[in-house]
Amino acid sequence: MGSKFKKEGGRGEPAISTASLPDIVFILLFFFMVTTVMREVDLKVKVVVPSATEIQKFKNKSLVTYIYIGSPTDEKLGTSARIQLGDAYAEVQDVGAYIETRRGEHDEAEVPLLITAFKVDRSTKMGIVTEVKQELRKVSALKISYSSVEGITFK
Amino acid sequence: MPKRDAPEINAGSMADIAFLLLVFFLVTTTMDSDMGMMRKLPPTLPPDMPKPPPIKDRNVFVVLANSNDQLLVEGELMDISELKAAAKEFIENPMNIETLPEMKTVDVPIFGVRQVSKQVISLQNDNGTSYELYVQVQNELAAAYNELRDELAQDKFGVTYKQLVENKEKAKVNAIKRVYPQRISEAEPKDVGGH
Numbered sequence: 001m002g003s004k005f006k007k008e009g010g011r012g013e014p015a016i017s018t019a020s021l022p023d024i025v026f027i028l029l030f031f032f033m034v035t036t037v038m039r040e041v042d043l044k045v046k047v048v049v050p051s052a053t054e055i056q057k058f059k060n061k062s063l064v065t066y067i068y069i070g071s072p073t074d075e076k077l078g079t080s081a082r083i084q085l086g087d088a089y090a091e092v093q094d095v096g097a098y099i100e101t102r103r104g105e106h107d108e109a110e111v112p113l114l115i116t117a118f119k120v121d122r123s124t125k126m127g128i129v130t131e132v133k134q135e136l137r138k139v140s141a142l143k144i145s146y147s148s149v150e151g152i153t154f155k
Numbered sequence: 156m157p158k159r160d161a162p163e164i165n166a167g168s169m170a171d172i173a174f175l176l177l178v179f180f181l182v183t184t185t186m187d188s189d190m191g192m193m194r195k196l197p198p199t200l201p202p203d204m205p206k207p208p209p210i211k212d213r214n215v216f217v218v219l220a221n222s223n224d225q226l227l228v229e230g231e232l233m234d235i236s237e238l239k240a241a242a243k244e245f246i247e248n249p250m251n252i253e254t255l256p257e258m259k260t261v262d263v264p265i266f267g268v269r270q271v272s273k274q275v276i277s278l279q280n281d282n283g284t285s286y287e288l289y290v291q292v293q294n295e296l297a298a299a300y301n302e303l304r305d306e307l308a309q310d311k312f313g314v315t316y317k318q319l320v321e322n323k324e325k326a327k328v329n330a331i332k333r334v335y336p337q338r339i340s341e342a343e344p345k346d347v348g349g350h
Binding site: 022058061142143145150 | 167173284
């Protein structure tokens with residue numbers, strides 16, 4: 001094997017250089033780093049969001065706060081629906097404080113633009129969802145979104 | 156091979172390192188595009204607020220959802236697949252039928268003086284209603300409004316309502332919204348299902 005920086009026509013037949021392979025892979029790497037979003041949290045609840053047709057994309061993902069509601073993935077905790085805020089289980093009364101901490105992470109001017117997105121399992125009963133909505137009203141977090149996937153809604 | 160004083164560092168493993176990083180990013184990322192139905196919650200009212208004037212029954216389209224995921228629309232059991240058509244008929248009231256909402260004359264920009272119905276849709280669900288049905292009902296009602304707005308946009312401007320919104324033609328969009336304002340009111344849920 002010759003030196004990488006050898007002069008052309010130095011020694012007979014040169015081997016095909018694989019030196020550019022890392023560069024190619026790095027380009028791929030940067031592509032994925034730029035085009036993808038980090039998974040926000042480890043899901044502790046099972047969430048299969050319902051499908052809907054009249055849905056919009058979020059304009060700015062950094063303004064979105066997620067509230068997950070569904071039955072716990074850990075079966076020891078039972079099957080009744082639980083709320084997950086950030087990385088941990090939470091109760092309904094914690095929602096207001098969580099929204100306030102999220103607000104603290106943003107500029108004051110951005111606070112009215114913050115959206116709370118419900119990622120709720122389709123089999124969840126509305127009772128718990130309504131309680132969370134009432135908590136949001138108390139802290140005037142009025143912009144909400146029901147996360148859904150695009151598709152037909154009923155058969 | 157002749158001996159060399161300073162052997163070059165093997166860069167062959169560079170690709171492996173990069174691949175490792177690549178795999179890490181592939182695994183930790185989500186490709187799902189986040190979409191949802193945007194809604195606005197009503198603000199909490201101060202307790203000393205005067206009560207709003209009552210709305211006439213004929214102007215209210217009542218949708219009730221019970222804990223068995225059945226719908227009662229204007230007093231009649233209805234399948235979710237019929238809801239959109241029923242809501243459209245109610246919102247538009249083209250024949251000015253007595254039981255459907257009253258019409259009032261409004262001066263809308265671009266469209267001029269027009270008959271606009273005083274419709275309100277009232278949605279009430281039980282605490283035992285499934286979230287899936289709730290989203291479906293919200294979706295169907297939104298679809299009813301969007302289809303009416305679309306028909307109007309096609310009729311007047313020759314483009315779909317969605318295109319108007321995407322092209323940021325605010326004046327036209329607002330005019331259409333004045334003709335078909337989306338008024339979905341959610342009542343506090345009841346707990347009658349027993350579950």
